[in-house]
Amino acid sequence: SIASADMDLNQLEAFLTAQTKKQGGITSDQAAVIAKFWKNHRIKIHESLINQSRWDNVLKNVNWRVDLKSQSRHIDQINTPVAIVEMELGKNGQ
Secondary structure (H helix, E strand, O other), rough: OOOOOOOOHHHHHHHHHHHOOOOOOHHHHHHHHHHHHHHHHHHHHHHHHHHHHHEEEEEEEEEEEEEEEOOOOOEEEOOOEEEEEEEEEEEOOO
8 A cells, every 4th residue: 555555654654653553553663664675666666666557559749730721722721720740659568
């Protein structure tokens, strides 16, 4: 639950304090070790959970523009906006 909640250090301290006060909970030494480990590895653990929760493709880049015709054989085509969207997809983790 520490990792899934992506707890900051204040939340972690409150959580571990509650765990030490629980019947059959953890010791203060165990809480200190968990806190130190989380402080040193929180970002790596969070990134790993994100990568594991993604499915196949991810959005790598988006480019877009809106074009307007300023000249045309047919008057009704002038100033008609056309949106062009380019999306680059990639595999998870690449």
